[in-house]
Amino acid sequence: MSVLALPPSPGDLAKARWEDIAPYFDDLAERPLDETTVESWLDAWSRLEELVTEAAAVAMIAYTIDTSDAEKEADHLRFSTEVLPRMEERSVELARRLVESGFNTPAMETTLARFRTSIEIFREANVAIFSELEELSARYQRITGSMMVEWEGQERPLPQLQPFLKSADRAVRERAFRAAASPYLDKHDDLAGLFDRMYGLRQQAARNAGFANFRDYIFPAKYRFYYTPADCERFHHAIEETAAPAVERMLAVRRKRLSLDVLRPWDLAVDPYRQAPLRPFTTTEEFVGRARGVFGKVDPALGTEFQTMIDERLLDLDSRKGKAPGGYCETLHHRGRPFIFMNAVGLVDDVMTLLHEAGHAFHAFASHSQPLIWQRHPGSEAAELASMSMELLAGPHLAKPVGYFATDEHRSAWLEHLEDILLSLVHIASVDAFQTWIYTSGDGGDAAARDAAWLRIRQRFERGVDWSGLERERVARWYRQLHIFQYPFYYIEYGIAQIGALQVWRNSRRDHAGAVAQYRRALALGAVRGLPEIYRTAGAELTFDVKVIGELVKLVEEEIERVRAELPG
Numbered sequence: 001m002s003v004l005a006l007p008p009s010p011g012d013l014a015k016a017r018w019e020d021i022a023p024y025f026d027d028l029a030e031r032p033l034d035e036t037t038v039e040s041w042l043d044a045w046s047r048l049e050e051l052v053t054e055a056a057a058v059a060m061i062a063y064t065i066d067t068s069d070a071e072k073e074a075d076h077l078r079f080s081t082e083v084l085p086r087m088e089e090r091s092v093e094l095a096r097r098l099v100e101s102g103f104n105t106p107a108m109e110t111t112l113a114r115f116r117t118s119i120e121i122f123r124e125a126n127v128a129i130f131s132e133l134e135e136l137s138a139r140y141q142r143i144t145g146s147m148m149v150e151w152e153g154q155e156r157p158l159p160q161l162q163p164f165l166k167s168a169d170r171a172v173r174e175r176a177f178r179a180a181a182s183p184y185l186d187k188h189d190d191l192a193g194l195f196d197r198m199y200g201l202r203q204q205a206a207r208n209a210g211f212a213n214f215r216d217y218i219f220p221a222k223y224r225f226y227y228t229p230a231d232c233e234r235f236h237h238a239i240e241e242t243a244a245p246a247v248e249r250m251l252a253v254r255r256k257r258l259s260l261d262v263l264r265p266w267d268l269a270v271d272p273y274r275q276a277p278l279r280p281f282t283t284t285e286e287f288v289g290r291a292r293g294v295f296g297k298v299d300p301a302l303g304t305e306f307q308t309m310i311d312e313r314l315l316d317l318d319s320r321k322g323k324a325p326g327g328y329c330e331t332l333h334h335r336g337r338p339f340i341f342m343n344a345v346g347l348v349d350d351v352m353t354l355l356h357e358a359g360h361a362f363h364a365f366a367s368h369s370q371p372l373i374w375q376r377h378p379g380s381e382a383a384e385l386a387s388m389s390m391e392l393l394a395g396p397h398l399a400k401p402v403g404y405f406a407t408d409e410h411r412s413a414w415l416e417h418l419e420d421i422l423l424s425l426v427h428i429a430s431v432d433a434f435q436t437w438i439y440t441s442g443d444g445g446d447a448a449a450r451d452a453a454w455l456r457i458r459q460r461f462e463r464g465v466d467w468s469g470l471e472r473e474r475v476a477r478w479y480r481q482l483h484i485f486q487y488p489f490y491y492i493e494y495g496i497a498q499i500g501a502l503q504v505w506r507n508s509r510r511d512h513a514g515a516v517a518q519y520r521r522a523l524a525l526g527a528v529r530g531l532p533e534i535y536r537t538a539g540a541e542l543t544f545d546v547k548v549i550g551e552l553v554k555l556v557e558e559e560i561e562r563v564r565a566e567l568p569g
């Protein structure tokens with residue numbers, strides 16, 4: 001039997017076009033498949049996907065580090081718009097062969113369930129629809145990515161207003177808040193029109209696949225096998241009952257501390273205990289070196305993995321001209337290594353972002369022990385469980401001499417993080433409730449009805465802030481939530497993960513080493529077990545129950561009170 005030999009490394013595919021890769025897929029599509037060949041066939045297919053996805057990841061990393069280089073941009077675009085979508089199509093075909101062969105092992109059960117689902121909901125007619133949605137998504141990115149505001153006589157991109165939103169001067173904060181909202185007010189009609197088209201295409205794709213609406217389609221499409229739309233509504237309810245009033249209490253304390261009659265939306269980011277934002281580090285060497293120490297204190301093995309990332313240059317952390325915005329952790333499947341990208345400027349947020357991305361990186365290290373590429377990534381709920389748990393496991397180790405903060409600073413940073421957890425739970429519930437409304441109410445294609453629904457839902461979850469006279473700015477908030485445009489229904493995963501992470505944190509307060517060991521065992525499972533078992537292994541329960549969620553919210557609230565009492569009065 002003649003078998004096409006794979007290229008030895010992803011580097012050999014750096015300049016590949018789809019025509020260069022297609023023959024390997026042709027070979028896999030044609031090779032005889034039976035009991036005696038299926039395992040080597042699977043292995044070859046997995047190694048091919050490792051090579052191509054790593055070549056694509058390397059191209060993406062190179063581009064995001066240097067967006068001004070036209071060749072790097074072309075390489076990245078070739079992979080993201082040409083190679084990967086075509087590979088995806090061919091993968092469904094190979095998955096069908098595998099499923100039809102009857103092959104099954106316990107370690108492949110979750111993968112086969114995903115393959116079967118992809119095959120069931122695949123429709124030829126939807127290929128064109130999803131590619132049109134990709135184009136609309138790119139248009140959203142172009143419109144929002146090019147938004148500039150005039151600030152003190154200078155044109156600036158929106159993220160640069162962030163420090164001014166934290167200003168101790170209330171007038172500066174208000175100006176920054178209004179400036180940040182203004183491009184979205186200007187572009188409201190364009191973005192609404194864009195969303196109208198996305199809505200129509202998504203509902204059509206769902207109907208093509210035999211579903212009543214896009215919400216019902218997305219559950220199988222995102223392999224949500226272990227919870228239902230009704231569970232998501234239980235989550236909304238639980239957050240409304242527990243986190244929303246906790247946020248209201250928390251904001252009342254903030255209001256008093258700031259000596260204000262009412263809290264306005266521009267009063268939420270300022271630190272009421274400090275005149276100037278904390279500066280946890282000044283150089284990238286310091287940023288990285290202290291992180292190495294912090295992870296070593298969480299677990300020596302994690303410290304060693306982070307050291308490997310330093311040694312092998314798998315970190316690009318400081319903000320520089322020409323870098324794309326944001327942060328991510330990407331897995332290089334052939335090498336079995338993660339890569340972390342971010343834009344640090346020396347703030348507390350940067351430390352928290354690095355803890356988060358490092359959680360993803362440790363997940364990549366741990367799950368690489370699974371032999372096949374599909375056995376490693378368990379879906380966003382478990383992925384974010386890994387990253388959000390790391391924020392909480394590393395949080396107590398951020399004090400000097402190893403970490404970034406003097407004792408008082410550490411309290412401030414920790415308080416900010418705990419408050420963010422409660423605020424984000426409320427935000428997550430409202431975003432998911434809103435997306436549910438969009439695709440199930442029947443009125444989601446009506447721009448004015450959508451905006452009105454957002455205000456209604458926001459009112460339900462977001463309390464303690466006076467938005468009067470700012471309805472348009474409040475509406476603008478959902479247009480800024482890129483997931484609603486680009487990754488529909490991707491949001492509740494963060495909430496599910498946070499509820500798991502809070503349980504890991506609760507365990508760690510009783511037994512730090514034990515909780516970290518459970519955490520690492522859960523990460524090593526990769527995707528070979530279902531979500532409830534991954535949670536159990538991590539020492540947590542996958543739950544939507546108001547009682548359990550209420551207990552976790554109470555735990556955070558008590559910790560907030562404890563930390564606050566220790567801060568200078």
Ligand SMILES: [Zn+2]
Nearest residue numbers: 356360384387
């Ligand atoms: Zn993440």
